[in-house]
Amino acid sequence: MFHPRYPSDLVLTEADFTDCGWQDVLRSADPWAYSSISNAFRKAASDAEENDRRAKALWLLADACSMTFSPDRVEPFGPRFSSPGGSSFSPDELTANDTAFLASAVTSMESCVLGAHLLKARLADLVWLVQEPRSGKFALLAIDSYRAVPLNVETWLRDGLDCWQRVLVLARLTKVAAGKHGEEMEASVLQAFDSATEEHGFLAVKLAGLMRANGLGHDNALRVATRLESLGHAFAGQGEFHRGRSYLHEAQHWFMSLGDESHATATTAAEAECWIREAECRLSSADPSHGVAATFVEKAIQTYRTIPNKRRETHDVNERLEHLQARLRDFGKRAVDELTEKDGPGIDISHLVRRAREAVSGKGSIEALTALSNLVDWSNAHESRDRAIEILRKHPIPAMLFPAVTMNRDGRVVAKSPPAHLGDTLTKSDETAIRDRMLQEYGIHAALVTQGTILPALEVLRFEHRIREIEFIELASQAAIVPPGRSVLFGKALFAGYDGDFATALHLLSPQIENMVRFHLNRAGVETTHLDDKGIQVEKGLSSLLSLPRSSEVLGSDVKFELELLFTQPGGANLRNSVAHGLLSDAETAFGVYPIYAWWLTIKLVLSPFWNPVSSDTEETGE
Numbered sequence: 001m002f003h004p005r006y007p008s009d010l011v012l013t014e015a016d017f018t019d020c021g022w023q024d025v026l027r028s029a030d031p032w033a034y035s036s037i038s039n040a041f042r043k044a045a046s047d048a049e050e051n052d053r054r055a056k057a058l059w060l061l062a063d064a065c066s067m068t069f070s071p072d073r074v075e076p077f078g079p080r081f082s083s084p085g086g087s088s089f090s091p092d093e094l095t096a097n098d099t100a101f102l103a104s105a106v107t108s109m110e111s112c113v114l115g116a117h118l119l120k121a122r123l124a125d126l127v128w129l130v131q132e133p134r135s136g137k138f139a140l141l142a143i144d145s146y147r148a149v150p151l152n153v154e155t156w157l158r159d160g161l162d163c164w165q166r167v168l169v170l171a172r173l174t175k176v177a178a179g180k181h182g183e184e185m186e187a188s189v190l191q192a193f194d195s196a197t198e199e200h201g202f203l204a205v206k207l208a209g210l211m212r213a214n215g216l217g218h219d220n221a222l223r224v225a226t227r228l229e230s231l232g233h234a235f236a237g238q239g240e241f242h243r244g245r246s247y248l249h250e251a252q253h254w255f256m257s258l259g260d261e262s263h264a265t266a267t268t269a270a271e272a273e274c275w276i277r278e279a280e281c282r283l284s285s286a287d288p289s290h291g292v293a294a295t296f297v298e299k300a301i302q303t304y305r306t307i308p309n310k311r312r313e314t315h316d317v318n319e320r321l322e323h324l325q326a327r328l329r330d331f332g333k334r335a336v337d338e339l340t341e342k343d344g345p346g347i348d349i350s351h352l353v354r355r356a357r358e359a360v361s362g363k364g365s366i367e368a369l370t371a372l373s374n375l376v377d378w379s380n381a382h383e384s385r386d387r388a389i390e391i392l393r394k395h396p397i398p399a400m401l402f403p404a405v406t407m408n409r410d411g412r413v414v415a416k417s418p419p420a421h422l423g424d425t426l427t428k429s430d431e432t433a434i435r436d437r438m439l440q441e442y443g444i445h446a447a448l449v450t451q452g453t454i455l456p457a458l459e460v461l462r463f464e465h466r467i468r469e470i471e472f473i474e475l476a477s478q479a480a481i482v483p484p485g486r487s488v489l490f491g492k493a494l495f496a497g498y499d500g501d502f503a504t505a506l507h508l509l510s511p512q513i514e515n516m517v518r519f520h521l522n523r524a525g526v527e528t529t530h531l532d533d534k535g536i537q538v539e540k541g542l543s544s545l546l547s548l549p550r551s552s553e554v555l556g557s558d559v560k561f562e563l564e565l566l567f568t569q570p571g572g573a574n575l576r577n578s579v580a581h582g583l584l585s586d587a588e589t590a591f592g593v594y595p596i597y598a599w600w601l602t603i604k605l606v607l608s609p610f611w612n613p614v615s616s617d618t619e620e621t622g623e
Contacts, residue, residue: 012098017104021044142170147181275296291331297327357457381558450600461498479606494602
């Protein structure tokens with residue numbers, strides 16, 4: 001724990017639980033949320049510090065309800081916070097005496113107030129997990145208490161569905177699911193499903209997913225599937241496309257479980273049409289975007305493609321796909337025009353767009369992909385530096401008088417550079433200013449390349465070719481720069497970008513780029529770990545790896561420069577940090593310049609010749 005809050009050797013009894021006032025505490029909490037119950041007990045425990053026995057009893061109840069709850073796991077509880085200085089409460093901290101106290105609390109507790117079901121279920125589950133030897137009595141108490149949680153909108157938005165998922169896991173672990181208890185639980189979930197209406201939003205589809213994941217509802221599968229389909233169409237008709245798709249997608253699973261491929265295909269086609277209707281709504285909205293609409297159409301195409309060939313004729317799927325591909329091409333072209341108009345006023349990039357399209361058109365798929373990768377050369381570190389110095393010297397007054405401040409997307413200052421003077425001898429401040437100017441120029445370069453070259457060429461590539469994921473994996477497997485055992489991850493990332501899913505591409509590529517750099521430095525005999533203060537060998541991060549003196553020698557100075565500016569530099573794209581810490585929004589990963597540019601840069605890495613000129617003679621072979 002972060003700090004001792006009660007004497008560990010203080011032994012509590014059932015009377016201490018009775019006297020601690022737990023009922024009053026529960027009345028002050030949200031009865032269906034463990035976090036609220038824990039906070040209520042925590043406050044009461046803090047207020048009772050002068051009474052050791054009462055304080056410890058309340059702290060134990062607070063701690064028991066404070067843990068993370070992963071109901072699908074056999075042992076679902078864990079510390080909510082961890083740090084080098086310690087962790088919050090976990091089951092391992094319970095002593096035998098504390099466990100005995102919680103066991104006595106469970107057996108004496110009556111469900112006299114709201115919230116008692118959740119508290120009793122948690123304590124019984126915890127005792128069953130921790131106490132040696134285990135007693136089935138506490139598992140049954142946990143099951144009965146979890147089952148007592150109502151299945152309605154009020155509870156599932158909090159911890160209700162987690163409680164029911166946990167009770168079904170416990171039932172399987174203790175073989176209770178095969179008996180009367182199992183039949184009663186299945187009936188309860190089905191009843192809640194039948195009672196859920198459109199006004200209850202996602203409740204019915206969540207309950208259907210709960211049943212499907214736990215093997216329930218087989219005898220009523222047709223009823224479940226038909227109702228899901230009906231609700232899906234109802235939501236879609238109201239313009240609630242996300243809900244409509246969720247219900248139709250779940251209905252498809254249930255129809256397939258019945259072997260009813262005809263209805264399963266119909267719900268899949270309806271799900272695809274939801275994407276199309278949402279695209280049309282976006283274009284007719286107050287904030288139209290062909291880029292967003294193109295994404296929705298692409299999702300519709302992907303959904304239609306899941307329909308087996310033998311079922312496509314019934315719904316004219318092939319004709320529909322041909323029509324959607326044409327719309328996608330049109331939306332993609334308009335999206336590029338929108339980007340050009342919005343991001344580059346006054347800059348005519350039509351010649352770049354024309355050149356990019358001509359470069360990839362009329363070629364074979366791999367030849368066209370190679371042409372796309374070669375449309376722009378690697379950025380050159382020396383040229384970039386010289387250009388930055390030239391700009392700063394041409395406009396010296398701002399550089400001399402004002403420090404440069406870089407803010408991120410939410411307004412926080414993430415980098416500062418002091419004023420620069422750029423005399424005959426460059427100072428540390430000058431170097432910082434030069435680096436910041438190089439980052440600014442790189443951002444402009446990435447935007448122009450993305451809007452004027454990558455997107456137009458990709459549009460033609462996708463129009464003229466269908467490149468499958470397995471082909472990208474094969475390309476990656478043949479690329480010398482891709483480490484052994486990583487071709488599937490690289491290939492999936494490259495296919496995702498080709499498929500328009502740059503968010504997935506970036507989140508796959510970012511850690512793999514780091515591993516790629518580490519792998520080739522290791523092959524060159526470069527030490528890529530360091531010892532921490534506990535004597536443990538820790539892998540260096542991408543920023544540290546690229547700052548190693550031999551990284552230019554191993555990767556090439558231009559590749560190193562691109563990777564630094566794109567993935568590791570504060571004040572720039574800083575993609576490795578942004579991905580690792582979840583700093584990018586949906587829009588920034590799906591439509592941002594840097595994720596698209598990073599995908600293209602990886603294509604260039606994979607298709608460019610690469611060899612490690614300083615590979616270690618001691619490397620292992622025979623992989």
